Amino acid sequence: MESTITNKVVLITGGAKRVGAAICRLLHAEGMNLMIHYKSSLNEARALQAELNLQRPNSVAIIQGDLLNIASLPNLIAETINHFGHLDVLINNASTYYASEIGDIDESKWLDLIGSNLKAPLFLSQAAAAELRKNNGCIINITDMHVERPKKGYIVYSVAKAGLVTLTKSLAHELSPEVRVNAVAPGPVQWPENNPQFDEVYRQRVINQTLLKRVGEAEDVAKAVKFLIADAPFITGHVLAVDGGRSLNL
Numbered sequence: 371m372e373s374t375i376t377n378k379v380v381l382i383t384g385g386a387k388r389v390g391a392a393i394c395r396l397l398h399a400e401g402m403n404l405m406i407h408y409k410s411s412l413n414e415a416r417a418l419q420a421e422l423n424l425q426r427p428n429s430v431a432i433i434q435g436d437l438l439n440i441a442s443l444p445n446l447i448a449e450t451i452n453h454f455g456h457l458d459v460l461i462n463n464a465s466t467y468y469a470s471e472i473g474d475i476d477e478s479k480w481l482d483l484i485g486s487n488l489k490a491p492l493f494l495s496q497a498a499a500a501e502l503r504k505n506n507g508c509i510i511n512i513t514d515m516h517v518e519r520p521k522k523g524y525i526v527y528s529v530a531k532a533g534l535v536t537l538t539k540s541l542a543h544e545l546s547p548e549v550r551v552n553a554v555a556p557g558p559v560q561w562p563e564n565n566p567q568f569d570e571v572y573r574q575r576v577i578n579q580t581l582l583k584r585v586g587e588a589e590d591v592a593k594a595v596k597f598l599i600a601d602a603p604f605i606t607g608h609v610l611a612v613d614g615g616r617s618l619n620l
């Protein structure tokens with residue numbers, strides 16, 4: 371019996387590496403076709419496209435775009451539909467993440483962090499709404515476990531991700547009954563790259579705070595995304611924590 375998600379089309383932002391790439395690999399293995407958005411990770415996007423198209427020809431395309439350029443976002447939807455014929459799933463995965471402490475917050479940081487983590491998902495979802503309604507599709511937003519307990523020194527990022535949770539629930543209202551909208555809130559699954567703050571002492575402290583006493587994998591987030599797409603037809607407006615229980619132990 372053919373899977374219910376075989377040949378469904380997914381547009382995923384920031385899908386070329388890290389958690390995004392793990393999501394792409396799992397959904398592709400389940401038979402879905404992918405439009406992988408990237409901003410500057412061209413080499414990674416091309417490599418992932420080649421890897422997956424080798425497994426199933428013509429199943430993956432890539433598209434470049436600056437998500438802070440709101441006027442360009444409808445083109446991401448249009449190009450996906452032009453290439454594959456339809457769109458079933460939008461995954462708002464792309465994110466900017468860095469510290470923003472009181473006294474060091476300026477407008478450029480606000481615009482960047484709010485823009486990538488909240489503004490772009492709203493306007494991209496709006497651009498995709500008509501197509502997703504037509505196909506009884508779904509939207510998955512990738513938020514953060516720190517929404518409930520903001521991380522010290524990351525004010526703007528925390529505000530943006532908290533807004534993304536509210537956006538998830540608002541879109542679930544606005545786009546019902548045709549479109550389901552949910553979110554995944556990862557905890558410690560992949561350490562940020564090239565950031566000395568996340569040294570071995572910090573990492574061990576995080577592990578100790580996690581109920582399962584270990585960090586997760588990018589594939590854990592991917593499995594949650596796949597569940598919300600394929601196995602959760604009666605779930606909408608929900609935020610699924612993938613954090614090993616750390617949010618219960620802060």
